[in-house]
Amino acid sequence: MRIGIDVLELGELDRLQERSWFRRYTYTADELALAASFGPEREREFLAGRFAAKEAVLKVLGTGFGSGLAPRHISVVRDTRAAPLVRLADVAARRAAGIGVSDLALSIAHKGEYVVAVALGRESGGEEADGERDGTVTGMARAVLDEIAAREMSRNEQAE
Numbered sequence: 296m297r298i299g300i301d302v303l304e305l306g307e308l309d310r311l312q313e314r315s316w317f318r319r320y321t322y323t324a325d326e327l328a329l330a331a332s333f334g335p336e337r338e339r340e341f342l343a344g345r346f347a348a349k350e351a352v353l354k355v356l357g358t359g360f361g362s363g364l365a366p367r368h369i370s371v372v373r374d375t376r377a378a379p380l381v382r383l384a385d386v387a388a389r390r391a392a393g394i395g396v397s398d399l400a401l402s403i404a405h406k407g408e409y410v411v412a413v414a415l416g417r418e419s420g421g422e423e424a425d426g427e428r429d430g431t432v433t434g435m436a437r438a439v440l441d442e443i444a445a446r447e448m449s450r451n452e453q454a455e
Contacts, residue, residue, distance in 0.1 A: 297396060297416040299354025303347040305339060305408045321346060321366040344403040345371045347412035352381055352399060355416035356390045364390065379403055395419050
């Protein structure tokens with residue numbers, strides 16, 4: 296199990312978008328088309344969520360942008376209920392395969408001028424935690440929380 300989290304203040308994205316090349320480098324054509332269908336405030340919030348999601352996925356992949364990996368290689372689309380889904384292309388897809396990440400789950404939340412994205416990646420092969428076996432986001436999240444709790448208990452025992 297791998298986890299990636301990113302928090303973004305919308306003003307940070309505003310500054311980045313002042314660069315003429317930023318949108319083409321960062322977003323897929325489908326992401327930009329969907330964003331353009333919203334009003335200005337919702338477009339801003341939507342693109343910020345997508346950017347934070349891409350950063351969270353990068354953390355799952357254990358890398359940053361560069362070495363041929365561009366943000367547009369990570370696409371965040373919607374499922375039939377409008378929940379975010381991750382689609383990897385090119386270098387990002389090869390990186391995920393290379394480290395054995397087979398499934399990605401994503402959550403994006405907005406609060407005022409901030410957006411947070413959490414990505415979970417399930418590693419294929421090897422041993423799975425009991426909570427991961429069903430492959431659901433809930434199962435994956437439960438496995439992560441169980442692992443965090445176990446580590447905390449271990450730290451507390453060592454401190455005693």
